[in-house]
Each structure stands twice: as C-alpha cells, then as structure tokens.
Amino acid sequence: MKTARFILGDQLNYQHSWYNDTNDEVVYFMAEMRQETDYVKHHIQKVVAFFKSMRSFAEWLESEQHEVVYYTLDDEKNQQDLVANLKQVIKEHKIEKFEYQLPDEYRLDEQLNAFCDELTIETEAFDTEHFLTSRTDFTDFFEGKKQMVMEYFYRNMRKKYDIMMLNDKNPEGGKWNFDQSNRKKWKGAPEIPIEKQVKNDVSSICKMIENAGVETIGNITINKFHWPTTREACLDVLNYFCKNLLVHFGDFQDAMHTDEQYLFHSRLSFAMNSKMLHPMEVIETVISYWRNHQEAIAISQVEGFVRQILGWREYMRGMYWKEMPNYRTLNALNNTNSLPDFFWTGNTKMNCLKHAISQSLDTAYAHHIQRLMITGNFMLLTQMHPDAVDEWYLGIYIDAIEWVEITNTRGMSQFADGGLVATKPYVSSGSYINKMSNYCKDCVYKVSKKETEDACPFNSLYWNFLDEKREHFKDNQRMNMMMSLLNKMDATKLEALKNRAQAVIANPDNY
Template identity: 65%
Template sequence: MAEKLKTLRLILGDQLNHKHSWYNGDQDHITYLIMEMRQETDYVTHHIQKVIGFFSAMRNFADYLSERDHTVIYYRINDKENQQDLKKNIKELISDKGFEKFEYQLPDEYRLDEQLKELTKELEIETQNYDTEHFLTGRDELTKIYEGKKQLTMEYFYRHLRKKFKVLMETDSNPEGGKWNFDKSNRKKWKGEPEIPHERGFRKDVSDLNRELEKAGISTIGTVEEKNFNWPTSREDSLSVLNYFCKNLLVHFGDYQDALHTDEEYLFHSRLSFSMNTKMLSPKEVIDSVIDHYYENKDEIDISQVEGFVRQILGWREYMRGIYWKEMPGYRKSNKLRNQNELPPFYWDAKTKMNCLHHSIKNSLENAYAHHIQRLMITGNFALLTETHPDEVDRWYLGIYIDAIEWVEITNTRGMSQFADGGIVATKPYVSSGSYINKMSNYCKGCHYKVSKKTEEDACPFNSLYWNFLDSNQERFRDNQRMNMMLSLLDKKDSEEMEKIRSRAKKIIDNPSDF
C-alpha cells in the first residue's frame, strides 16, 4: 500500500461545510488550514458585522474540526506568522512544515479561483482541487443547458431543476398545485396583520473579536452591538434558524416576501442566506426541511408560501451562480447603459429626506441586512435612475451585506438591479416610480415628499427620475416587448410635461445629497 503524502488542505471562509467528504476516512496525514486575512477584509470596505460574522463562523468551524481530532492550523488576523496573503501563507507553511501535497475546494469567487490556479502552477508539490459539494448544480451546468439558445430565462432553468430533483412535483412533469410559479400570490402589502414573530436572533458577545479588528486597523462600515451580535455563526445556530423559519414564518412568507414596512426589519424572511453562503447549511437541506414541514402542515400552509421560497433558492440562487461562471470575468466590467455617476453620499449614512431610502439604508447599516425588494426596488432602483456607475454599486452591495459574496452579489446587482449587462439576467430593467413603493410599503406615509406629485419641489424624486430614465433610454428599449406599455404612456406625455420631468430629474441626479 502506497504511503500517503503529508497534505495541506485549504478551507476558505465560505467553505464551512460540515458534511464535506473531506472529513471522512483516514486523516492522520492531513492538516487543515483556515486563515483570517487582510487580503479578504480589504478588497472592499465591509460591514463590521460581515467581518465579525465570517471570522466567528470560521473560528467555530475550526473548533468543530479540532474537537473531532482533525489537525487544524488557524491564523487569526493579528497572528505574527500571518502574512495576510493567501499565496504567501501557503507557500511559507509548505516550506516550513514539509507538506508534500496541497489540496483545495474550488472557490466560488473568480478572483480566488485565479489566485489558486496561479499558486498551484508555482508550487513544486502535487496539487488537487475538489468540488465544494454544496450547490445543486455544477459551475457549467447552466452554460450547457442554454447552449445554442439566444435568451436565458430563470423560469426555464427553475423548471428544469424542479423536474431533475423532483421538488414540489406531483408527477415527473406536473408541478404541485397545478402551477410552476405562484409569484402573483407573493405581492401582498403588510398592514400590521398577521402578527410577525420576532426573528430567531442571538445575543452573542463579540467584544473580544471586535477589539482584535480594531487592533488590526481594519476599515469597516456600519455598526455592531458587541453584546448582542444577532447572526448565526455555527451549524447549530443555522439549523435553529432554519427550524424557526419553518415553524413560525413560512406560513406567511410567500404572501409578504415583497412587502416593506418601517417598523419591520425582517418581516417573514428566513435570515438563512448567510448560513447558506458560508455553507454551514446546504441548499438541499434547506429546501427539504421547508418542503417536509409543508407536507406535514398542509392544512395550515398554502403551496404559494412554499413555492415562493423554493424559487429563491432552487431557482434564483443556482441561476445566479450559473450566470456568474458563464459570464466572468467580463461580466464585472459590463456597463451597457454607460452610467458614470458616483453613489450618493447618503448610502453611507442614511441621511436623506426620502423615507424609503432612509429606512432601507439605515437597516443595512445597522443590521448588515435588507431583503431583496429593498435591495432591488429601493436602493438599486435609485442608483440606476440616478445613473450611478455599476462599479460604485457593486462595491457598496458587496461590502454592506453579511451574505454578500461576489458570485451572488454581482449577478443580482450588475444584472438584475442595474441592467448593466444589457439583459443577460433580467429581460427588462427593474425600475419604478414612487407608485410601486407606495403599493408595497408604508414608506410614503409621513415622507417629506409626496408620492402623488410628479415634478413639484415636494414631489417624490422617484417619479421624475423614472420617466426621465424611460425618456433617456427609449430607443434602446423600443424592441423590448415588456417595455411597450410604459413607452406608450411616455409617448402620450406632452413636451411641456416632459421638460418639467427632465428638469426635475437633472436636479436630483446632479445633487442627490440635497434630497
């Protein structure tokens, strides 16, 4: 029997998969390496809760491995031997410890994938990579599915995966409930009823870790309550949040998944994205848990609640990852609308008279969280309507949210939100006037601006910005059937009204801080 090589295995901060096959079998010749590095804290300015969340989860995972007699090397952010660079640390360890083989799981971020490819070329020892064993689809599965097709659509991909994995299917070809998509049932405005249970939160003391970050001089955004850190940072925590969602929130999730409210930060949302994106939970076990709970409680839970949740994970999450690996690296440079403006300063302090933006940004700064409609139709919508450069938008979204990793952030931001990819992800721009915000929220009530007004000084800025966007881009969208109705309404506006709209929009675009 051949002698096993002394092996160093790298675990990245978003590869905390307790069920990975790596941890089975003979482990005597294997050492695992987990590192907190300035390389990762500094490529954008992250939310303080994001840095604390990742480092806490990484430390918990290292403890989990050590408790099961795995050999672990863990570099904390201020350790003297930590050179703060992935390649330098690994090369140094291989030299010092005499490792004969280097192994890693395929990263989900392009920049790390390239960095590890370069490293393996430079190493003089044997190397090998592995799948993360997390996603339901492979990196290139979407590319293969759409080979030869002109248009990508998430719905086709979603149905394909529903059939493949037999998720919410009555037969091999018929979906449960007779429909593939219950999106039209997922658009209710929350008006105080039904009662929203408190989120499954935590009261962790992270003051010691926060001191370490201060000592390291890491620049961050947002705030953290050191004695009340509110995110799951272990598999046990994550399973608790999943169980709580199924028992308390799923029953109304679908109805109010697009709703917005000044008094509610999370509504019926699961708060599971951080646990999944770090791989403490797998998408399959999340989907299975939700569906099992649904089948056990069919008398209480409608199919529309469950399908709306499954669509986000089996549909959007896998779809966005497939787009990412299909379109990178060029995707991160896409700017089809040629927008050039800077992100308005109030994105960093929430100091704006627009109630919807104030609440959405304040929630983001205080909790490293906003749900998908706040991201898409409030902060993203305003950034697009004010012609913000997608690089600026990317940096903000990637930094501010605890669940933001480039593979999922950039496709949602540059594709879905900013239409910078010209329609690869979304078949039309996701823009709206204040009427949509008023329809889905109570944000307009008590706002400094009036959603009913178009161009007056106290008119909702979204109104003139929306029509100005359509006016500025009408030739680009003339052949887009999904834009026909709005463009026909634009055509009916007379020149005097359009001049007022353009003038008001220009004031907002030129001086967003005034609003």
C-alpha cells in the same frame, strides 16, 4: 503523504466528505487575512460573522480529531496574503501535496490556479459539495437558446431533483410559480414573531479588528449580534423559520415596513452562502414541515421560498461562471454617476431610502425588494456607475459574495449586462413603493405629485430615465407600453419632469 488542505471562509461545509475520516498526514489550514477584509470595504458585521464562523468551524474540526492550523488576523505568523501564507504552511509542515476546494469567486479561483502552477509538489482541487449544479451545468442547459430565462431553468431543476412534482412533468398545485400570490402589503397584521435570537460573544473579534485598523462600514452592537455562526445555530434558525415564519412568508415576501426589518424572511442566506447549511437540506426541511402542516400553510408560501434557492440562487451562480470575467466590466446603459454620501450614512429626506439604507447599516441586511426596488431602483434611475453600485452591495450585506452579488446587482438591479439576467430594467416610480410599503406615509415628499418641489423624486426620475435611455429600450418588447406612454406625453410636462429629475441627479444629497 503529508497533505495540506486549504479552506476558505465561505467553505464551512460541515458535511463535506473531506471530514469523514481522520488522517494524521492531513493538515487543515484556515486564515483570517487582510487580503479578504480589504479588497472592498465590508460591513463590520460581515467581517465579524465570517471570522466567528471560521473559528467555530476550526474548533469543530479539532473536536473531530483533525489537525488544524489557524491564523487569526493578529497572528504573528499571518502574512495577510493567501499565497504567502500557503507557502509558509507548506514549508513549515513539510507538505508533499496541496489540496483545496474550488472557490466560488473568480478572483480567488485565478489566484489559486496561479499558485498551483508555481508549486513543485502535487496539487488537487475538489468540489465544495454544496451547490446543486456544477460550474458548467447552466451553460450546457442554455446552449443554443436565445435567452437564458430563469423560469425554464427553475422548472428543469424541479424535475431534475423531483421537488414538489406530481410526476415527471407536472408540478404540485397545478402551477410552477405562485408569484402572483406573493405580493401583499403588510399593514400590521398578522403579527410578526421576533427574529430568532442567537447568542454570540464577538467582543474580542471586534476589538481585534479595531486594533488592526481594518476599515469597515456600518454599525455593530456587540450584545445584539444575532447572526448564526455555527451549524447548530444555523439549523435552529432554519427550524424557527419553519415553525414561526413560513406560514406567511410567500404572502409578504415583497412587503416593506418602517417598523419591521425582517418581516417573515428566513435570514438564512448567510448560513447558506458560507455553506454551513446545504441548499437541499434547507429545501427538504421546509417542504417536510409544510407537508406535515398543509392545513395551515398554503403551497404558495413554500413554492416562493423554494424558487429562491432551487431556481434563483443556482441560476445566478451559473450566470456568474458563464459570463466572468467580462461580466464585471459590463455597463450597457453607460451610467457614470457617483453614489451620494447618504448611502454611507442614511441621511436623506427620502423616507424609503432612509429606512432601507439605515437598516442595512445597522443590520447588514435588507431583503430582496428593498435591495432591488428601493436602493437599486434609485441607483439606476440616477444612473450611477455599476462599479460603484457593485462595491456598495458587495460590502454592505452579510450574505454578499461576488458570485451572488454581482449577478443580482449588475444584472437584475442595474441592467448593466444589457438583459442577460433580466428581460427589462427593474425601475419604478413612487407608486410601486407606496403599493408595497408604508414608507411614503411619513415622507416629506408626496408620492401623488410629479414635478413640484415636494414631489416624490422617484416619479420624475422614472420618466427622465426612460427618456434618456430611449435608444436602449426601443426594441425591448417588455418596455413597449411604457415607451408608448412616454412618446405620448405632453412635451411641457416631460420637460418639467426632466428638470426636476436633473436637479435630484445633480445634488442627490440635498434630497
């Protein structure tokens, strides 16, 4: 039976069982499409990385003797639409059965479901064989529970997969979580090795994107495009992380510094989110390296890394499939403001935002604390609409696919889901930023001041936010201390803070 198998750009799983055997009756189809480049304005490096990785994957399939039909963006046959392209391939190749792997984005899942409903030939959907949980495992785990707490989910995953466990009940090291050990400020030592250099020639892809008129954001330096776009390169980055960065990963995973973009982070999220690396493969490689080097690498360095993948990544995907499609409409705090222009340029006098945004524009990367406590913190304190926030995060980061972006952004960062992901909003004044970075050192604003013109805007924005959202947090136990301090604050001082904050909110591009 002549069969067409469709592969999306984030389904580059070299180890999928589809590829174990060759079959002359099977045609694999992949396509670079304007449908995917244009549904949100993406970072140029993100578009390039996906196209380059897709082409590498198609070349690998052909080297394994599989038949591949691949539409580049400028292919004359390319209809630039998923359904139109699939209909064309099915007709041209006289396809009798259509197969695909389950998408991880809700919009694509709906589109492919509707397409299959229209077909008169046989269809079948397959698992991507990537995630450690099914779409419904998360829902089943939290059935009947009042809150969907990530820590409980993480502990269950540790037990289920026997990851860093002494026995069926007890974790290695005597604790499930070493987060308290992972909050050090990096002050110039220990020395940080340069990121793994990956050689990529992306000049032709960049030219094609430019000629096609695809609108993108951010910057790219063609001869310095160091993101891995083959499985071999992804494995090299993983091994480099183990040998050079793991030793201090946990200590400084929350740190930020003006001179260091990556610190001790792995830069593996794109490799995993495109499925070139399997999460268990990453976890086992890191743990194996640690076991062979325990005299040099503390368990806290490893546990923090494992928790992000085994716990947080799977938790966010589970939340996505449980709560979609309603999740994308949530705006529990009723925030309505627009993003200032500096989110697209980096041109702001606030040093922390200038560095975090400029880095994002230059590299398509920022680590989780830059996203959560710098850009996300400012967005929430200035009460920006979560739709605008989602669009920016989904577009600017190389690893951003909706299943992981929207739950982190609308949930963890913006509290727009009313507390499904996070039990309290992740907001802070300038003191936290100063504690975890050197951003405040050379800023024109003073982190020690509150209401004056030269005061750090985060300080007044923080108290203004708490005051304006009193009703939302009055019954939140984790906010009791801060709300109590707010209630005891001198009325004149609070008014001065609010006046300063309102000036920032009204004209953020002036700051």
